[in-house]
Amino acid sequence: DIQMTQSPSSLSASVGDRVTITCRTSQSINIYLNWYQQKAGKAPKLLIYGTYNLYSGVPSRFSGSRSGTDFTLTISSLQPEDLATYFCQQSYSTPPTFGQGTRLEIK
Amino acid sequence: EVQVVESGGGLVQPGRSLRLSCTGSGFTFGDYAMTWVRQAPGKGLQWVGFIGSKAVGGTTEYAASVKGRFTISRDDSKSIAYLQMNSLKTEDTAVYFCTRDGRADGRRGWFDPWGQGTLVTVSS
Numbered sequence: 379d380i381q382m383t384q385s386p387s388s389l390s391a392s393v394g395d396r397v398t399i400t401c402r403t404s405q406s407i408n409i410y411l412n413w414y415q416q417k418a419g420k421a422p423k424l425l426i427y428g429t430y431n432l433y434s435g436v437p438s439r440f441s442g443s444r445s446g447t448d449f450t451l452t453i454s455s456l457q458p459e460d461l462a463t464y465f466c467q468q469s470y471s472t473p474p475t476f477g478q479g480t481r482l483e484i485k
Numbered sequence: 486e487v488q489v490v491e492s493g494g495g496l497v498q499p500g501r502s503l504r505l506s507c508t509g510s511g512f513t514f515g516d517y518a519m520t521w522v523r524q525a526p527g528k529g530l531q532w533v534g535f536i537g538s539k540a541v542g543g544t545t546e547y548a549a550s551v552k553g554r555f556t557i558s559r560d561d562s563k564s565i566a567y568l569q570m571n572s573l574k575t576e577d578t579a580v581y582f583c584t585r586d587g588r589a590d591g592r593r594g595w596f597d598p599w600g601q602g603t604l605v606t607v608s609s
Contacts, residue, residue: 420601472546473549
């Protein structure tokens with residue numbers, strides 16, 4: 379199985395801050411990396427698919443990038459409603475695997 | 486609105502069975518693979534398995550931890566996917582989410598939308 383190492387496990391930032399979350403995969407997965415946002419007690423929601431593609435309706439402050447086996451989710455200007463846990467997920471091979479999550483708190 | 490809704494969770498004793506249902510609406514259910522993902526209390530997300538669309542043979546695949554105990558099936562006439570869970574263990578306790586796969590064959594896609602989840606508690 380492909381291992382996903384997501385960091386940090388938690389972070390606290392202020393409204394307006396630029397926030398980055400990283401996911402490192404144990405082997406090359408091309409661009410088959412997706413990001414999800416999960417608010418407390420709710421189902422995950424798709425933010426970005428295929429490393430770079432912003433899903434319909436997702437604010438443009440969210441973006442994704444890649445350098446080799448390192449993938450990054452960036453929030454350009456943190457908003458109060460971004461309080462959530464964020465997960466990465468690889469879809470390159472079966473079984474699909476998820477990062478352990480990053481809990482984002484607002485200062 | 487495209488959505489999926491799970492049902493069928495509850496409290497069950499170890500070794501017993503339970504069947505979850507996932508009803509889709511707002512899209513052509515039969516065109517998509519459907520996936521089950523679970524989340525143990527306070528933990529991360531774990532893929533359980535998927536069923537491909539009939540157009541690609543309705544292939545199923547499962548996580549190693551549930552293979553041989555869980556079975557996924559679908560009834561496209563009713564827009565429902567099922568997760569039959571047998572020989573349940575305490576470590577199967579989790580919220581079970583159903584989600585639509587972005588591809589018909591369940592490979593190299595993404596998951597959207599997700600249902601609200603249904604809690605399965607395995608305890609004596």
